Amino acid sequence: MKVRLAKEEDLDILAELNCQLIKDEGHSNPMSVKALKARMACWLVSEYSAALFEINDEVIGYTLWRKDTDFIYIRQFFIAQSFRGKGNGKKAFELAKKRYWGQEKLRLDVLINNLKGLSFWRSVGFYDYCLTLEQEG
Numbered sequence: 001m002k003v004r005l006a007k008e009e010d011l012d013i014l015a016e017l018n019c020q021l022i023k024d025e026g027h028s029n030p031m032s033v034k035a036l037k038a039r040m041a042c043w044l045v046s047e048y049s050a051a052l053f054e055i056n057d058e059v060i061g062y063t064l065w066r067k068d069t070d071f072i073y074i075r076q077f078f079i080a081q082s083f084r085g086k087g088n089g090k091k092a093f094e095l096a097k098k099r100y101w102g103q104e105k106l107r108l109d110v111l112i113n114n115l116k117g118l119s120f121w122r123s124v125g126f127y128d129y130c131l132t133l134e135q136e137g
Contacts, residue, residue, distance in 0.1 A: 006050035
């Protein structure tokens with residue numbers, strides 16, 4: 001597995017993977033792939049960095065993060081469904097950590113009903129820190 005920083009020409013694949021992530025985690029975000037691409041483009045020229053994970057030159061996932069004052073905030077991390085359950089998520093996380101995040105404190109959000117996501121993040125050493133609550137208006 002290889003990891004590389006995403007470039008402008010990767011925006012189409014990043015947007016498509018982001019769309020899959022939204023569906024997989026059960027997020028309520030209604031954005032189209034076109035809108036996700038525009039949002040990703042804005043993020044990448046501002047505070048966020050993204051990296052793609054590849055096996056045999058095939059993109060299997062990505063991560064998106066930003067450096068905050070006291071920690072790295074991982075906004076998105078995704079491995080395509082056909083590559084899950086084979087240790088690829090853990091390999092990808094360790095590659096990104098080694099290459100981009102080092103020994104920095106890491107923080108991320110997981111939707112409460114995303115049990116597979118919660119299980120994955122706990123398996124790589126994350127622990128419960130905060131629970132955010134919402135109420136529809």
